Amino acid sequence: MALLNSFKDLLFSDMINHFDYRMLIMWAIGGVLIFLAIKKEMEPTLLLPMGFGAILVNLPFSGAITQILENGEEQEGALSVLFDAGIANELFPLILFIGIGAMIDFGPLLSNPKLMIFGAAAQFGIFFTLCMASMFFPINDAASIAIIGAADGPTSIVVANKLNSEYLGAIMVAAYSYMALVPIIQPPVIKLLTTKKERMIRMPYTQTKVKKTTRILFPIIITIVAGLVAPASVSLVGFLMFGNLIRECGVLNSLSETAQKVLANLITIFLGITIATKMHYESFLAPDTLLILALGLFAFVFDTAGGVMFAKILNIFLPRGKKINPMIGAAGISAFPMSGRIVHKMGLAEDPQNFLLMHSIGVNVSGQIASVIAGGLILNFFM
Amino acid sequence: MLQNLFITSMAFSFADFNPMAFVDNLYYMGMGMAGIIIVMGVLIAITTLLNKIFSKSNKKDKEDK
Numbered sequence: 325m326a327l328l329n330s331f332k333d334l335l336f337s338d339m340i341n342h343f344d345y346r347m348l349i350m351w352a353i354g355g356v357l358i359f360l361a362i363k364k365e366m367e368p369t370l371l372l373p374m375g376f377g378a379i380l381v382n383l384p385f386s387g388a389i390t391q392i393l394e395n396g397e398e399q400e401g402a403l404s405v406l407f408d409a410g411i412a413n414e415l416f417p418l419i420l421f422i423g424i425g426a427m428i429d430f431g432p433l434l435s436n437p438k439l440m441i442f443g444a445a446a447q448f449g450i451f452f453t454l455c456m457a458s459m460f461f462p463i464n465d466a467a468s469i470a471i472i473g474a475a476d477g478p479t480s481i482v483v484a485n486k487l488n489s490e491y492l493g494a495i496m497v498a499a500y501s502y503m504a505l506v507p508i509i510q511p512p513v514i515k516l517l518t519t520k521k522e523r524m525i526r527m528p529y530t531q532t533k534v535k536k537t538t539r540i541l542f543p544i545i546i547t548i549v550a551g552l553v554a555p556a557s558v559s560l561v562g563f564l565m566f567g568n569l570i571r572e573c574g575v576l577n578s579l580s581e582t583a584q585k586v587l588a589n590l591i592t593i594f595l596g597i598t599i600a601t602k603m604h605y606e607s608f609l610a611p612d613t614l615l616i617l618a619l620g621l622f623a624f625v626f627d628t629a630g631g632v633m634f635a636k637i638l639n640i641f642l643p644r645g646k647k648i649n650p651m652i653g654a655a656g657i658s659a660f661p662m663s664g665r666i667v668h669k670m671g672l673a674e675d676p677q678n679f680l681l682m683h684s685i686g687v688n689v690s691g692q693i694a695s696v697i698a699g700g701l702i703l704n705f706f707m
Numbered sequence: 708m709l710q711n712l713f714i715t716s717m718a719f720s721f722a723d724f725n726p727m728a729f730v731d732n733l734y735y736m737g738m739g740m741a742g743i744i745i746v747m748g749v750l751i752a753i754t755t756l757l758n759k760i761f762s763k764s765n766k767k768d769k770e771d772k
């Protein structure tokens with residue numbers, strides 16, 4: 325009996341003494357993320373590792389993260405090592421950008437470059453949220469929260485890291501969760517800001533062949549232009565365009581395939597689970613986290629609104645027959661290709677003969693470029 | 708009165724609540740949007756030029772043949 329009691333004390337006393345009810349809440353949050361990933365198929369590549377990681381780091385004296393033990397010794401955790409190796413120095417998101425760049429086809433955008441302006445307009449939510457968030461947070465945190473509106477995980481991580489935001493965990497959870505919620509967030513905003521007549525505007529598409537030379541020069545030129553305007557964005561833009569150059573050059577097909585599949589998947593595994601190091605209950609369960617989630621949603625909504633309203637304003641000056649369907653403005657966020665497809669589906673729902681896909685995908689792709697430039701500008705202002 | 712109640716509740720909930728920061732940071736909003744629009748405008752111009760140059764050289768090659 326004495327043996328049993330001493331065994332029980334040895335095994336459970338640490339757990340009981342250091343257990344906090346907030347760990348249970350984080351387990352529930354982790355469970356919700358896993359549920360959304362598996363059952364609802366919402367960004368499973370990221371929500372599932374994040375959800376599981378949230379459980380791992382919220383166990384008493386979890387060996388997954390670096391802990392200071394009672395005897396004062398530091399016990400290094402694998403997730404903390406991975407965080408220092410890949411997120412603290414922004415390496416993982418930048419390498420992921422190579423894969424994303426290799427996946428993007430700029431063809432629809434290059435055949436109609438004017439669509440890029442909608443990508444710019446749809447970044448309005450980022451800067452408007454910056455003003456809103458600055459009322460509650462110091463400017464570096466406000467800027468990091470605002471960049472959630474970029475709808476781009478790697479950009480959010482890089483900006484929040486470089487600005488030393490203490491809300492990295494909440495920002496990353498918000499960024500990736502809202503990217504998965506784009507099909508739910510955007511349609512009501514679009515419908516609120518447009519009339520049925522506007523949603524039925526047809527935009528005929530004439531396919532024009534884009535020369536290979538143009539496709540090769542485009543990523544190089546973007547890198548130079550963006551780098552001159554916002555030097556802090558060179559790593560973001562450069563890695564994205566490097567991936568695209570590998571794709572378009574035509575002589576590195578094996579590298580392009582590796583970047584799109586193996587590299588992107590590998591980094592996504594590490595990124596997802598490592599983000600969870602910032603989901604410890606002590607830092608995550610705070611009123612500020614709820615406010616950050618609300619501001620992130622605000623950024624997404626105003627991004628959508630910015631793109632749609634810009635298109636509506638342009639229509640005032642355009643002649644009949646050349647009007648733009650304002651819904652394509654909403655595709656200017658970086659959630660590629662989801663946002664483009666949503667706009668196309670909404671167009672078909674109003675008019676089964678209205679094919680907006682090539683226009684919306686072109687705008688969607690420009691949103692990827694614009695969001696990275698927005699991130700670079702934010703870094704320029706506040707670093 | 709409702710406005711005052713809102714501001715008071717914000718002040719109690721978030722000790723750093725500073726409504727004037729919204730106005731102070733409108734400058735960055737203006738500069739940011741202007742910056743992105745200018746950069747995208749430059750990219751539009753360059754891309755249009757590239758398309759024109761390389762479609763013209765394609766036509767010239769066809770004529771020569």
